[in-house]
Amino acid sequence: MLARLAPLIFVLLWSSSFIAAKTGLRYLSPLLFVAIRLAACAIALVALMLVLRRSWQPIAGRQGLHCAVAGALLNAVGLMAPHVGLLMAPAAQIALVQSLTPLLTAAFGLVLLRERLRTGQWLGLALGLAGVGLVVGQAALESATRFQGLVLAFVGVIGLVAGTLYFGRFCRGVPLLPSATAQFLSASVVAALGAWLLEAPRADWTGGAIASIAWNTVMVSMGGMGLYFAMLARGTAARTTANFYLVPGTAALLAWGLLGERLSPLAVAGLVVASAGCWLVNAVPRAGGRAAG
Template sequence: MNGLTQLLPAVTFVCLWSTGFIGGRLGTPHADPLTFLWIRFAIAAVLLAGLALAAGSTWPRGKAALHLAVSGLLVHGVYLGGIFIAISLGVSAGLVALIAGLQPLLTGAMSGWLLGVPVRPLQWAGLALGLVGVILVLWEKLASQTGLPPLGIALAFLGLLAITFGTIYQKRYVAPGDLRSAAAWQYAVCTVAYALVVPWLEPMHVEWTGEFIFALAWLVLVLSVGAILLFFTLIQRGSAAGVASLMYLVPPLTALVAWGLFGEHLGPLALLGMAVTAAAVALVNRPARPAPLPAPREA
């Protein structure tokens, strides 16, 4: 039962997180990407602040507030900004998910240096296997995508770097605390930062269509509130490499959702990639064997 209790939040997080790329695809045709995110951050900050106040949560102060602000700007502000602009420029949701799927390898490479937590050989094998699985899932999409905008690709990679360093930064500097007030503070910081930047970068066009309102509501309630609280919980409980390895499951699930909603092709190669990816995540998150006890010495 304990294993199921630990597994359930991880599975739920992956299922929720994989819908973020689909929400971006639904919403960005009706609003400028950063304006879309600004509205999302503001609503999420208000909702989470209300939950924190109702629960009597303690609020971050001093260095804790500063560290949360830095990690929030990276994980939310820069990562999502890069992803949403890339999608709005014409990079497919599948290809953006593939680029973001490189995070586990990058996190694994950086964890030993920045966190002092070496990645075991079995974990490295799992990380490499996961990359193979992700490429198999999206190979057809990658091969068929022509005329890629260089700026969009560059911004997708910027988002990859941001969420990688943001995850490691939060694991290293942010002590466990109340998740509601922490997330509310991060979204509030991103809202203020976007208020200073977005009016200079975009005309802030929004079409309040039914599709846009649905995408906004989904991204706020399911992603910005539900998935992020789970993400914080997983970071506090697990290693940075282990948490990041869950991201390998996002591109396959994104491909599944896109197949169901938009009729995008999903062939045998993609199905094989999904199986390989699942095996890779199991390898990365496999607990290390305890060191054997020394043999008793003869009297």
């Protein structure tokens, strides 16, 4: 049951992060927001390691370095650029660009992880790309600033893809808690350096700022990414990242209900096409069919 619910819970949590971040960025500069979020995760995980008396041996030496690299790519690069982009573009459109993650992961996974995809899964990935293209193309025509925000979101996609493939190649055998601890420690250092070097940090410590950081720290970074790595450890990179195709539609509904963001008919069409692509990639093959990966 938990295995079936995990993708749905992940999608809901990851989608909510865009709404919480959009709210938090009213009070905090984007890179500072990410640095605080990741540092809080790192501190919580170190404390959990100590309380549970877990061994640090699994992340000693080379394995710890591999986990640190994966964490810096996934959680630092993957979050910093899109958080800046959220200042320029709607949350739903940033989320939609991030749904390019499955397509790029599948393409590189064929070469680096030797994963195989069925014909239906390739069709699903193509539909997902078409759905993203509908919305991004419209945004590019409407506003140069919005397009810049979407380009930054794509930089985050590169971080997610690189981190996912690196994790799949080098970190699958590392226990989840030590692995996550090493990842968030490295990511928090990278994000802190980014906030120090690349922006003039701004903070207005209101209740909304604290609540948005708390939600994205506990529920998204720890809960959502924990589910993500658990799914990645048990399945192929392409199938795990295909869940990102469901994020834009969910984020759009949340943004409409909570932030008042509106969607054009073309954007709705793009979200529907992308969601159909996710279903195809995750569809379980019939008995006798060839499984992916």
